[in-house]
Amino acid sequence: MHSSLHVPGSPTIFSLILICPGGPGSGKGTQCEKIVERYGFTHLSSGDLLRAEVSSGSERGKQLAAIMEKGELVPLDTILNMIKEAMIAKASTSKGFLIDGYPREVRQGEEFEKKIGAPCLLLYIDAKAETMLMRLIKRGETSGRSDDTAQTIKNRLELYYKATEPVIAYYQGRGIVRKINAEGSVDEVFSQVANAIESLQ
Numbered sequence: 032m033h034s035s036l037h038v039p040g041s042p043t044i045f046s047l048i049l050i051c052p053g054g055p056g057s058g059k060g061t062q063c064e065k066i067v068e069r070y071g072f073t074h075l076s077s078g079d080l081l082r083a084e085v086s087s088g089s090e091r092g093k094q095l096a097a098i099m100e101k102g103e104l105v106p107l108d109t110i111l112n113m114i115k116e117a118m119i120a121k122a123s124t125s126k127g128f129l130i131d132g133y134p135r136e137v138r139q140g141e142e143f144e145k146k147i148g149a150p151c152l153l154l155y156i157d158a159k160a161e162t163m164l165m166r167l168i169k170r171g172e173t174s175g176r177s178d179d180t181a182q183t184i185k186n187r188l189e190l191y192y193k194a195t196e197p198v199i200a201y202y203q204g205r206g207i208v209r210k211i212n213a214e215g216s217v218d219e220v221f222s223q224v225a226n227a228i229e230s231l232q
């Protein structure tokens with residue numbers, strides 16, 4: 032297992048923050064699992080955190096489920112606080128954080144930096160719209176997710192191009208974005224991801 036990569040000047044409490052932006056169905060979750068396997072980072076998926084709240088049956092969970100079923104964004108503070116709490120809980124043992132599914136709009140990125148810290152690398156998982164659509168339809172056959180339905184997929188892809196793609200441009204200027212061509216096989220995509228992470232050393 033690779034030792035944790037510490038980037039000088041990154042906030043000490045959170046030794047390393049990598050962000051994994053990309054559209055719905057681009058393969059973020061799949062690539063994050065492989066990154067965790069090889070580098071031991073702490074994977075925090077905004078969607079997984081939200082689904083855990085939904086399955087808890089809480090009142091807040093019911094409100095979140097209604098938003099997610101439409102493929103809309105949940106309130107910024109809700110998801111930001113959930114991520115922050117998860118990071119603090121793991122900060123003492125984590126080799127570094129891999130944030131998946133956040134930010135989904137520029138102001139989420141701004142708030143993250145105010146309240147948590149600056150990321151050192153963005154692994155931009157880039158797939159074509161038709162590829163994401165095809166993968167989500169396929170995933171929907173087994174995921175049981177209420178947001179993997181035709182209409183919601185359409186909403187989520189529209190939201191991605193409107194609100195999330197601008198996040199890439201927001202970080203582009205800092206030279207920390209690595210664009211990953213996510214059209215190939217999982218392993219072909221991962222070899223690009225591994226090169227990008229190794230370039231941090």
Ligand SMILES: Nc1nc2c(ncn2[C@@H]2O[C@H](COP(=O)(O)OP(=O)(O)O)[C@@H](O)[C@H]2O)c(=O)[nH]1
Pocket residue numbers: 053054055056057058059060061062166167169170213214215216217218220
């Ligand atoms: N062919 C191919 N399929 C992939 C790849 N990555 C993910 N998938 C599949 O595409 C679907 C979406 O992947 P997921 O990791 O959930 O994407 P996310 O929505 O960005 O988190 C899943 O059914 C995966 O099995 C890839 O690199 N190549």
Ligand SMILES: Nc1ncnc2c1ncn2[C@@H]1O[C@H](COP(=O)(O)OP(=O)(O)O)[C@@H](O)[C@H]1O
Pocket residue numbers: 054055056059060076077078079081098099100102103104105106110131132133134135139178187
């Ligand atoms: N950063 C976020 N801000 C607002 N809502 C979010 C965020 N992350 C996830 N969600 C909600 O959870 C849903 C599922 O997210 P996620 O599991 O990351 O989707 P996928 O992995 O398919 O891209 C999103 O469609 C959205 O409704």
Ligand SMILES: [Mg+2]
Pocket residue numbers: 059060076078132
């Ligand atoms: Mg995912």
